[in-house]
Amino acid sequence: MSGYKPQYVFTFKAKRRKRPNQRYNGILRSHRFYISYFSLLNSQDPIEVTSNKINEPKIEFPIRFMETLLRFAKDLGGKVLEVQRVKPPKSESHYEKPFVLLPNELAFRRHLLFALTASTYRKPGKLNTLKNLILNLNANFLNVLSSIALDRYFQFKNASNPSLYWYMYRVGRAIKVLYNLDR
Numbered sequence: 001m002s003g004y005k006p007q008y009v010f011t012f013k014a015k016r017r018k019r020p021n022q023r024y025n026g027i028l029r030s031h032r033f034y035i036s037y038f039s040l041l042n043s044q045d046p047i048e049v050t051s052n053k054i055n056e057p058k059i060e061f062p063i064r065f066m067e068t069l070l071r072f073a074k075d076l077g078g079k080v081l082e083v084q085r086v087k088p089p090k091s092e093s094h095y096e097k098p099f100v101l102l103p104n105e106l107a108f109r110r111h112l113l114f115a116l117t118a119s120t121y122r123k124p125g126k127l128n129t130l131k132n133l134i135l136n137l138n139a140n141f142l143n144v145l146s147s148i149a150l151d152r153y154f155q156f157k158n159a160s161n162p163s164l165y166w167y168m169y170r171v172g173r174a175i176k177v178l179y180n181l182d183r
Contacts (some may be wrong), residue, residue, distance in 0.1 A: 008058075008108035009046040009081075010037045010073070012066060013101050014088050021121050027093035035069065035107065035115055047082055059112065059153045061165050063119045072114050073100045075135070076107040098146040109146040110134050117147055117172035117181075126181055133179055145171055152166055 014031035021029055032178050036057035040049045063069065070080070081099045088095075102108045114134045118127055134142075149171045156164040176182040 004041045006039050006105065007042050007044075007046065008039055008102040008105065009050055010035055010098055010102070010111070011050050012036075012063070012095075014086070014095055016088070020159075026061050027088070027091060027095050030091060031088055032062055033064075033066060034060055035063045035103060037112060046101055047125070047178065052098055052163060059150055059168075061116070061119065061153070061168055062119070062138060063115055065118055065124055065127065067113070068124060069115055070098060070100065072112045072131055072134075073102065073107075073111055075131070076110055077103040078107065078111070089152075106139060106142070109142050110137070112149065113137075113142060113171070113175070116168060120169050120172040120176060121145075130181060133175075133181070145175065 012033050012035055014027060014179045017030055017032055036050070037059050038046070038050050038055065039058050064099060074080075078100045081101050081155065083099075084095050086097045087093070102111060117134070119132055121130075123126065133173055149168050152167045152171070154162070156167055161167075173182070
């Protein structure tokens with residue numbers, strides 16, 4: 001029992017938009033990207049668990065700035081295990097789907113909070129300031145904020161509430177207001 005410790009993996013997936021967004025070209029016109037975090041034991045294969053449709057993600061929400069999220073994961077000590085090329089159904093475009101292993105729970109919580117807050121921005125101008133803030137955030141405060149986001153996800157996911165992501169993004173917006181990053 002002592003040899004088993006949880007591991008945290010995240011990946012991206014594209015979901016079809018209800019109607020095309022004319023502001024974008026390529027796959028972003030017809031699809032929106034989501035980040036999915038999974039927790040598993042160190043004896044499980046991360047790629048098999050995340051690729052399997054039976055396994056539910058620990059948390060999942062729409063994101064922006066995929067490359068920035070990947071760089072931040074590498075700053076936390078994460079490793080890209082594999083990159084698959086995926087072609088969504090009814091689409092001419094492909095996208096790369098990385099499987100990233102985070103080193104520990106603290107890195108998972110930091111990345112989760114960074115992804116939630118970064119997704120509330122429209123432009124990437126203040127993401128470097130946000131990155132430095134999240135890296136230096138107190139672990140206890142980080143635990144509280146990420147637990148609120150996880151609790152809101154589970155609370156509203158089961159109720160199939162259409163405003164599920166809005167409630168989760170409120171945690172990211174609170175960080176922006178608390179640290180004056182919303183100006």
